[in-house]
Structures are given as C-alpha cells and as structure tokens.
Amino acid sequence: MTDTPVLWFGDVGIADVARVGGKNASLGEMLRGLAAAGVRVPDGFATTADAFRQHVSANALAAPVAEALAAFHAGAASLQETGAALRRRFLDSEIPPAIAEAIRAAYRELGRRAGRPDPAVAVRSSATAEDLPTASFAGQHESFLNVRGERALLEACRACYASLWTDRAIAYREMQGFDHGKVALSVGVQLMVHADTGASGVMFSLDTESGFPGVVSISAAWGLGETVVQGLVDPDHYLVFKAPLADPAKRPILEKACGAKARKMIYASGGSARTALVATRRAEREAFVLADEEILALARWAVAIEAHYGRPMDMEWARDGESGALFILQARPETVHGADRGGTLRSFHLKAKARPILSGAAVGEAIAAGPVRIVHDPSGIADFPDGAVLVAEATDPDWVPLMRKAAGIVTDHGGTTSHAAIVSRELGVPAVIGTGEATARLRDGQAVTLSCAEGSEGHVYDGSLPFEAREIDLAAIPATRTAMMLNIATPAAAMRWWRLPAAGVGLARMEFIISAVVKAHPVALLRFDEIEDAAAKREIRRLTRRFPDKASYFVDTLARGVARIAAPFHPRPVIVRMSDFKSNEYAHLIGGPQFEPAEENPMLGLRGASRYYSDLYREGFALECRAMLKARRELGCDNIILMIPFCRTPAEADRVLALMAENGLTRGEDGLQVYVMCEIPANVILAEAFAARFDGFSIGSNDLTQLVLGVDRDSAALRALFDERDEAVKRMIADVIRRAHACGIKVGICGEAPSNHPDFAAFLVECGIDSISLTPDGFVAAAMRVAEAEAEAG
16 A cells, blocks of 8 residues: 555554554544444544655754754743644644645545535544553544534644644653654544534443453443543443343443533534534433443444454444434543553552542542642643642643642543543542532642542542552462452442452342442332422432332342442352341431331341341332342343341241242242351251251351350440350351251351451361451451461361
8 A cells, every 4th residue: 555645544454553643543443344343433534644744844844843842851941832832833834735635635535425515524633652552642632523624624634733732742742751753643534423413422341440341331421522521521421241241131231320411512503613512401411311222232332342452442432413323433442451460459548537528430549638729721730739639620631731740630520531531540640520519619728638449439538638558469369279259348349359369259238239329218119109208208209210110210220239249250159148237227218217117126126037028128128139130130240149138047038038039039040049147046056957948158257246145246345255256156157167068058257357367267267168258458368367277277
C-alpha cells in the first residue's frame, strides 16, 4: 500500500498506528475484523501521519516548535505560554493544496456512500502515540462534532493539527516520556451517528476500579457522548457479568444505576456553534437510557472486541436516534489495569470512624488527605499548592496539569468512565466523582480526607483522618490444603478482592445486603397500603418508582446485590446465608416497625429458620427465595450456595427446605446446594440428622460460643468469659467435624479467631476443618498461620 494523504478506515488496521494513529487504526481494525461479530462502526477516512509531516514542512513549523519546547524546558516559558504559541502557529498555517484536495475528494465520496451530500461528520485527532496499551492519551487532543461542508472540514482538520499542542497534551507527553518531535497526528473523519436525538456513552471490558476482568462496565447518557467523556453529567451505569453472556437464556446485568443526566449535548442550529448543551426533560432524567437488550448487546460487543485485541479495552458507543441502531465509535486499550502484572495488591484502611460529609463514585482504590482548593478554571495551575485536594464542578483533560499536583480530586458532576477519571487512574490520584455539591459544601483550606477504599462509593470526611496503606505480595501467600475463603459484607466491596487467592466466599450475609442496598422491609413492600408511617411510604415510593411493582424492586435489587458478590469469584463457591436479622434489626428497615414483634430477647427469638415459615415473615422469605432463583438462573451466578441460619431442629429444617422448594429452590436441582449454620448445640448433638438434610455445615463460632457457655456475646461485663478457645466450645467443634465427615459432609468455620490466635488455627487444622472463612483484612495472616499449622501437622 503506497502512502497517500488519505486512507479509508476499511483499508487500515491495527498495524497501521504509525500511519494513521492509534484511534484511526483501531477503527479500521474493527471495520475489517469485527463486522462478522455484528459490531457496527460508522464509515470514514483518515489523513495520514505523512500528510501531517508534509504540512509541518510546507509551513516551516519544525524550527518554531523546537525553539518553543526548548524555552519551555529551560523554564523561560510556561506551559500555557508554550501551548498557546504553538497552537497559534498551526492555526495560522495552510494545509498544502494536494492534501486539502484529497480531503475534499474523500469527503465527497463519503457523502456518496452515505447517500447524502455534505454529510455531518465527527472530526477527531489520532496521534501516533495515542491509544497505546500503556498510554491512553484520553481526551488530550481535540475532536469536533457535527462538521458539515468542505470548508468547515478543512478548518476542523487544521484545528486538530493544532490540538497536538494543547496544554494537557504537552503535559501528558511529558509525564509519559514521549518525544514531542516524534509524534505525528492523523485526522479521522467519521460519519456522525444521530446520537443527538439518541444516546451515547463509554464502555470498558473490565471493572474500572478493581480491574476485575469478568465484567463489562457501561456508562450512558442522552445525546452526544461528549457529556460523558468530559464528565459534564452524572450518567447511568450498568455492570454486566461476562461468563453467562454466551447463553441467550441468561440476562446477567449485575447493576443498573440511574444517573441524574441533568443535561445533554445536541446539534446546534444557527450561529457558528456546532453543538449545544441543553437541559434534559424530567422523563429523561428519571428513565434508564438503555433497555436491557441494548445493555446486553453492547456487552457482547465488548467481549468480542476484547477477544479480538487480546487485551482489556476502553470503548465509546452511540445509539442513533433515528434508526435505534447501536455503533462503536472508538476502541482503545485500557491503560491502568490492562498493563498491571498483578504481583501486589495495595490495600488502604481508615483507622478512625466518621460520618462522611459528601459521597460520590469512587475512582482509584486509595485514601488521600489534604487542604481543599476549589478551582473553577484550570488555568490557575501556578497558584495550586502541591498536595491539595482539588475540588471542581467537573474536570476534563484540560485539568491534567492540576491533577498531577493534587493529592485527591472531588467533583460535583461526572462519571467513572470520563476521560478525566481515566487519567486520574493513570496518575494514581484518587477521586470522588459526582458528589453533587462539593463546591458548595467545602471551603478553601478545609482539611478533608477522601476515601475510595470502601467499595464503589467514595466518601469525603471532614478533617485529616488517620489511615494506613498495606502492600500485599500475592506471590507470598502460601497455598494450603484447607480452603481459605472470604467473608464479604456488601456488594460494593466484593470486586476489590478478586485477586486474593481465595477458594471462594464462605459467608455473604443477606441481611447486610438488604440493609445496605434494598433498605426496605420486604413485608412493608408487599403490604404497602397498610403502612401507617407517611414518611416510610414516601421513601418506599421513591425507591420503587422504576419498578413494575414493589415486590419486583425487592427481588431485583437483592438478586443483583448478591450476584455482584458471587460474580468476582465464579465459578468458586459463594455461600449466601439467608437473612438472619433479629426482630429488632428488621424493625430498623424502612416500614419495618409496623411488621415486627417486640421481643424481650431477640437473640433467641424469631430469627433464622423459625422466621421463614412464620406467618409474620413467610411472604418475605418467599421474596428472598425468588431473588436467589433470579441470581442463579437469570444472572448466571450458579456458584451460589444457600445457607440456613439458626436452625433449631431437623423438623424445622424440613419445613424450611419444603418452603424453599415451593418457591423454586429445590436442593439438588440445577446443582443447588444448601448448607446449615452450626451455631446451636442441637446442631452438634444431632449432627447426623442435620447432615442428612444439608450439603454442608458452617460453624458460627460466635453464637455457638454464646450458647455453649451461656455468655451474652454483647455483654461488656462478661467479655473475658467469651472465648471460642474454651475447652467446651472446642470439644463441640471437634465433635461436629468428626461426625459430619463420617456422613460425607464438609464443615467450614466463619470468623476471625484463626487469624487472631495461631493456636486456634492449629486446632482447626488438627481437627481436619475443610474451610476457614474470614474478612479480607485477616486473610493473609490466617493463610500463613494455617500453612504453618499444616506443615507442623505433616
């Protein structure tokens, strides 16, 4: 193929980065290689890097560029002065006639192919050092939308050339160590998708925060996608589990979060502006942008694109408002986690408890503290102190020089897939995005701590709170015969720990998920008209407004919450304990007080198995069962094992198992296993009877210790007596392990004692415990102690 000023996307591929830049090479690669997979890419063409060099030569720009950069490096000119001077040079230059005519001819041919003269096109910069596996250059150069006509197209091409010298692009190349003089720029000219009346967004083929590769993360907003990539709106967010996607019977959407979407970008009519920001209608703000089928279609495309390139990918997509068709507009390598070799896991932990003053989406799993500096314009870099917390309405790539100096970032608006969020991750600067009111609530000089280490939601705390950072060497964690598992409290934190070599999740507490995610009492949802508390009714209406009925809200929200815990560990087992709130704890849920009894001793009252078949909660338990059926069958998390807590008698076990079967959860069907908590002396005494009804035991050492010793686990006065290492408790544990094994049943234990007490870990190993489950923070210490105990036992 001979070099010409213009190449069609269909004539280039990923091997042509040096000729047409990373962005355009990738568009050509998808057009040529992914059409068979159904991936649609709008047609277009690219000017070549050689055409750029001819432009530089014809306008004698090389010497002024070298002089300006030399002055910048010598400290004789600021970044802003250097960028402005170089951009002006390029904007004042003329595109050589032969190149200009080639662009005009290609544009006319593009119109002929599209069936309309002067078609609207997107004109995008594509540098030869862009969209590489280690450097995204996300948003560093300019793009121009809704460009019509040959004259406007040539002006946009010249402006793209000039954007090689934006302040942010210069700073980014400096940060990445690129030689400015060796970078050339190609211009991509692509048919516009009518997303102004449709929708658009960004998609990653992994979880952007944890790097978990088993999901597709999608952001969506109304109108043109610049609002998402520039962080101007709070978009919808969807998370899709990859593993079941190939099965058309599955709909593995793990999360659907409706963003505020206060504005949208549309084509401008009249005047010189090509686009305009307008307010969205209330119906648009309240609705999800994408239907489930569209979410799944995009996710399947993401999987196909990732497989084609052989690495995690960052993609931009759009939906045409006229045809409803979906398109991929860009695809570049994901640069933060895709290049991570995964040898260490850095863990941050707040050492003090406090109530957050602001919350938003977390970017970067870290904690930072510093004085607030509110900034409304990125030009004030000289006045920004190193180590301050940058607070702004929104950030875009122009803010990169400031972001490099910041300890952390807090914004009013934006999403975790914006260009600024991508660069923030590359810089290693944590950010809390989309708080809604940071610039109004915080003040200059105020000391704050921002934490992105508590899951998908980031928090801002008043003052400088103490925190610690730990480096976990994953290669140093020993292998053990005993299955080392995790206790995971909430869906928000589950993906953080996917890289730990855990054998699965030994305990996921359903009640924690109900409290954190569902928030409302299931019976209150079913008997909504009976609720007497007006405030509770208003809040339930708000929570359930996007669902066909209130029962669907509970089932859908709980199913997705549990699935978000199960997916990162698939196909390893994830043991989900059915709800084990006490009556006083259920009463804390929205609408709960009216439907809960007042008990003198809730710890020994209506809890666990007895609650499930009681008239007070039977219909609530049915919703729990429906949610677990959805999580396993529809969402594809067939690694979920269910567990029944506080089951007092074998007859009670029979009643609960029968009730589960009535609601679609039959033990042994579709591989469903059901475990029982061993936390009552009766579970040990009648071990054989319980073993005949369940597939496994999980020792709940807190309740078992309480009931064996007759010690209130919450009593400060009796704290010294509460010890799971007491001989009576240990005899119970040893006995149930021996008898369960004789019945061919596995036994695990949930709790921190094995990591806190080496002698207890050795005792469990000696007894032949099958699994030990504990919190992620204690996992490494426990694994080491268990490995030592196994080595000593031989």
